[in-house]
Each structure stands twice: as C-alpha cells, then as structure tokens.
Amino acid sequence: AxxxxxxxxxxxxxxxxxxxxxxxxxxxxxxxxxxxxxxxxGTPAVKKIVVNRKYKFPDDKILKIASSLANNSEHPLSKAVSGYAQEKKIQTTVISDFKELKGKGLTAKCQEHKVIIALGNIKLLSELKVNADFAKVAINSSDSGIGTLLFVVHDKNLVGYIVIADKIxxxxxxxxxxxxxxxxxxxxxxxxxxxxxxxxxxxxxxxxxxxxxxxxxxxxxxxxxxxxxxxxxxxxxxxxxxxxxxxxxxxxxxxxxxxxxxxxxxxxxxxxxxxxxxxxxxLSHKTFGTIKQNLFWAFFYNVIAIPLAISGILSPIIAAGAMAFSSVSVVLNSLRISKK
Incomplete structure (x- = not known):
C-alpha cells in the first residue's frame, strides 16, 4: 500500500x-x-515610495540607497527593490562593510558620503538607534495595511520608506x-x-x-x-x-x-x-486506511484458515491456494489507491 x-x-x-x-x-x-x-x-513588488519631508530626500535618492543595499541580498523583498530600481534605471552607489541582519534588514557604509546606510524594519531602526517617530506614524497609517514597510536610513536619519506587497x-x-x-x-x-x-x-x-x-x-x-x-x-x-x-x-x-x-x-x-x-x-488518509484494511483481512484469514488447515479440513493444496489468494487480495486492494 x-x-x-x-x-x-x-x-x-x-x-x-x-x-x-x-x-x-x-x-x-x-x-x-x-x-x-x-x-x-513570493514575488513581492514595490507599490510606493514615501519620503520623510524633514530631510527632503527625493524618491530616486531613496531608491538609490535602498537598491545599493538590496543588490547584495537574496531576500525576496530585496529582489523587489533591486528589480524596481533597474526598471527606473537607478544607478547604485559603492558600498562596503555590508551586513545582513536576519529578521531586521541590511546595513553598509556608503563610500560616496562616508556614512552608514540601512534598509529594513523597525527592529533595525532600534538596533541602529535611529529616531523611529516617522516609522511609528507610518506603521499606524494605511500604508502598513498595503504591504511591508522597508525603512531607508542615511547617516542615522530615517529619510523615507518603501512599501512592498506580495500577491496571495x-x-x-x-x-x-x-x-x-x-x-x-x-x-x-x-x-x-x-x-x-x-x-x-x-x-x-x-x-x-x-x-x-x-x-x-x-x-x-x-x-x-x-x-x-x-x-x-x-x-x-x-x-x-x-x-x-x-x-x-x-x-x-x-x-x-x-x-x-x-x-x-x-x-x-x-x-x-x-x-x-x-x-x-x-492520499495519506487513503493509504493508511488501505494498510488497516490489509492488516484486518490478513489477520482474519489467518484466524480462520490456519485452524482449518491444522485440523485437516483444508487440504494442503487448498490451503496454499488460499494463502496465495490472500496475498493477491492485499495487492489488489492496495492497487485501488491508484484509482481513487
């Protein structure tokens, strides 16, 4: 079976x-x-980019920071950022000391400005000791119901976030x-x-x-x-x-x-x-059910046939034939699984 x-x-x-x-x-x-x-x-896509007006970073600069980090990660959200940046023909910046913090996000040093840049969730902001007031507002906004929010950090400043959603x-x-x-x-x-x-x-x-x-x-x-x-x-x-x-x-x-x-x-x-x-x-239920049926019929055969064979009521030839039939019936019953 x-x-x-x-x-x-x-x-x-x-x-x-x-x-x-x-x-x-x-x-x-x-x-x-x-x-x-x-x-x-599993193929999330960028839905929108939201800038923190306090720092006046334009969309393309936020995407440049995010994609520079995302290009070094295999995470589905990172791939979404990278793909979107390629579509927009965004040029990335050179980075060093890249780190991927599981369950939090990405960090690196931007060689152009000699500052730390980061992309991740609110746990990453806490890790980097970045002021998360703007993030808390975002989490309580309608954007957080659309998809995942990836916060973008430049030199300890939360400059914006990217909304990424996946289709069910x-x-x-x-x-x-x-x-x-x-x-x-x-x-x-x-x-x-x-x-x-x-x-x-x-x-x-x-x-x-x-x-x-x-x-x-x-x-x-x-x-x-x-x-x-x-x-x-x-x-x-x-x-x-x-x-x-x-x-x-x-x-x-x-x-x-x-x-x-x-x-x-x-x-x-x-x-x-x-x-x-x-x-x-x-299929597991059907297979296990068939195993139980096979065990029952094998047990039933032995309980009935063995005493009859010992008592001589069944001749050796008939007993051997019955035994063969028992084995064949188990196989035939098991084959029913492939037709269910």
Missing amino acids: IMVGSGRGAKNGILFKTGDSFERAKNISTIIFDKTGTLTK RDESKKVISGLKKLGLFVAMITGDNQKIANAVANELKIDNVIAEVLPSEKSAEVKKLQKHGEKVVFVGDGINDAPSLVQADLGIATGNATDIAKEAGQIILVQSDLEKVYEAII
Missing part, C-alpha cells in the same frame, strides 16, 4: 521521502503555513478551506507586522496568526504547539524554514523551495501548487 501510495503521489507531483510520512500526515491536527512564497506568490496565490483560499473541512487547525507564521499578517489571514480565513517572528524563532513556535499536544505539519519554502520543517511532526517543502528546505522536509511538492498539500493529506 505504501509503495502504491508513493507511486500515486509521485505521479501527481508529491514525493514521500519515507514510508512513515503517510502515518505522520494521517495523524496531524495542526498545519502551519509560512506566508511569503508559500501562501503568497489563487489556490490558497480553496486549500485552506479544504484543510479546515478535514478538521485541521490552520495557522500562518510570518515575519511581517501584525497588520499585514491579519489582512492576509482575514482574506484566507485562517484561524491563527503568528506575526513579527524572527526566522530563528519559527521552530520555537512549532515546538509550543507540540507541547500542547498538537501534531504539527509545517509548510514552507525558504532556508529559514528548514529548522521548522525538521521540528514539525511532518515537514512539507513546496516546489519553489530551496535545496536546504527540500532536504529538511519529509514530503516534497514538485510544483509550486498549494493544492498538492491538500492532496498529500488526502
């Missing part, structure tokens, strides 16, 4: 790395989705609804601020939102749920999701996942299609 289930999964773009993945998937109670790149398309995958709402109908508790985890996270969760009707979480803290959130007796599935795609994929009772790496995430997960989706998550859970 496991072999047939694995084959059915592979045919549909769902790779089960181990046989016990079926049982793990069947027993889950909670499923946690990473937001960026999993529930959303077309199939996300349908998948969440289907999983909830199976009786699963659905949660979303993200490093985004609470307002953005809530907006996405409300649209998808997700039960629980875990927002403003540093990459290193994601696995700890999984562990918290496990301590409360939950059997947790984590669905993610990034390098930062790998510890959570390992910590969870079952890790599912999506088709666009990094190699590290795929190595950490027990189930790999060949395509970036969230409907495959739902299909994997359903």
Whole structure:
C-alpha cells in the first residue's frame, strides 16, 4: 500500500521521502503555513515610495540607497527593490562593510558620503538607534495595511520608506478551506507586522496568526504547539524554514523551495501548487486506511484458515491456494489507491 501510495503521489507531483510520512500526515491536527512564497506568490513588488519631508530626500535618492543595499541580498523583498530600481534605471552607489541582519534588514557604509546606510524594519531602526517617530506614524497609517514597510536610513536619519506587497496565490483560499473541512487547525507564521499578517489571514480565513517572528524563532513556535499536544505539519519554502520543517511532526517543502528546505522536509511538492498539500493529506488518509484494511483481512484469514488447515479440513493444496489468494487480495486492494 505504501509503495502504491508513493507511486500515486509521485505521479501527481508529491514525493514521500519515507514510508512513515503517510502515518505522520494521517495523524496531524495542526498545519502551519509560512506566508511569503508559500501562501503568497513570493514575488513581492514595490507599490510606493514615501519620503520623510524633514530631510527632503527625493524618491530616486531613496531608491538609490535602498537598491545599493538590496543588490547584495537574496531576500525576496530585496529582489523587489533591486528589480524596481533597474526598471527606473537607478544607478547604485559603492558600498562596503555590508551586513545582513536576519529578521531586521541590511546595513553598509556608503563610500560616496562616508556614512552608514540601512534598509529594513523597525527592529533595525532600534538596533541602529535611529529616531523611529516617522516609522511609528507610518506603521499606524494605511500604508502598513498595503504591504511591508522597508525603512531607508542615511547617516542615522530615517529619510523615507518603501512599501512592498506580495500577491496571495489563487489556490490558497480553496486549500485552506479544504484543510479546515478535514478538521485541521490552520495557522500562518510570518515575519511581517501584525497588520499585514491579519489582512492576509482575514482574506484566507485562517484561524491563527503568528506575526513579527524572527526566522530563528519559527521552530520555537512549532515546538509550543507540540507541547500542547498538537501534531504539527509545517509548510514552507525558504532556508529559514528548514529548522521548522525538521521540528514539525511532518515537514512539507513546496516546489519553489530551496535545496536546504527540500532536504529538511519529509514530503516534497514538485510544483509550486498549494493544492498538492491538500492532496498529500488526502492520499495519506487513503493509504493508511488501505494498510488497516490489509492488516484486518490478513489477520482474519489467518484466524480462520490456519485452524482449518491444522485440523485437516483444508487440504494442503487448498490451503496454499488460499494463502496465495490472500496475498493477491492485499495487492489488489492496495492497487485501488491508484484509482481513487
């Protein structure tokens, strides 16, 4: 049954790395989705640039600072800034001492003006001891409901911010609804601020939102749920999701996942299609159900046939034929999985 289930999964773009993945998937109670790149398309785009009138930095100069930093990072938000700057034909400046602070942002020294420049969230402003009054106003504005705010710093001055938004995958709402109908508790985890996270969760009707979480803290959130007796599935795609994929009772790496995430997960989706998550859970239920049926009929056969064979009621030839039929029936029952 496991072999047939694995084959059915592979045919549909769902790779089960181990046989016990079926049982793990069947027993889950909670499923946690990473937001960026999993529930959303993972291709964020710049929506607007807002300048801090106090410093009178024009849009193109703010974008120049931001892209000079972003070009050195592989983060999806950084790529959005870099791509937008290329579209606008913005020339970057030479930087040195580049640093990427996980869950906070980017910093470097601008060689042109010999000052520190930075791009990141409000946690980065705190780290750099930058006055965050303008940032707090921005966070409380309607802009924070549009998308992620990346604050731009030049020489300890918060000169503006960039609003970046990601589009929700077309199939996300349908998948969440289907999983909830199976009786699963659905949660979303993200490093985004609470307002953005809530907006996405409300649209998808997700039960629980875990927002403003540093990459290193994601696995700890999984562990918290496990301590409360939950059997947790984590669905993610990034390098930062790998510890959570390992910590969870079952890790599912999506088709666009990094190699590290795929190595950490027990189930790999060949395509970036969230409907495959739902299909994997359903296939696990069917496969495990078939295993139980096979065990029942094998046990039933042995309980009935062995005493009859010992007592001589069944001849050796008939007993051998019945045994062969029992094995064939198990195989035929297992093959039903591929047709369901």
